[in-house]
Amino acid sequence: MNPLIRLLRGMANGLGVAWWARVETQEPHVIYWFGPFVRRGDLEAKLPVFLDDVNSEQPGSIEHELMQVRRGEPLTEDLEPG
Template sequence: MGPLIRPLRSFANGLGLAWWARVQTHGPDVTYWFGPFVTRGSLERELPLFLEDVASEAPVSIDHSCLRCRRGEPFTIPASDG
């Protein structure tokens, strides 16, 4: 990774141009955000490893979508109990 990629990702995210994956699991119900990435292709190259990591927690199901948006923390959001 080049020395400029982190600031470029931050800049793209600030403008709402960064690519993120929203990964939702059921059983447990959790939403994970994975990113930011400057290009959709770079997100798609890294996403399988992230999905494998999430799958190791043995959820009942995993759904994901790739979105171009601006995100901040939290990057892991458990479903509320209420």
């Protein structure tokens, strides 16, 4: 990845204006975070490949939303009990 793009993404994320996709699955209950992106359009262009990858794990259901937020680790949250 271009170092300038990486820097811009990091700055946007630090300011809380980066675009992220919050992808939640059931069975198993997991939240995945996909980002950061400087522009919403860039996220929308790359999201289908990410959703296909998550879908290949055959979750019971999958929902997503796009948001501007500051996000850090972890990028995967397992919400299953135990």
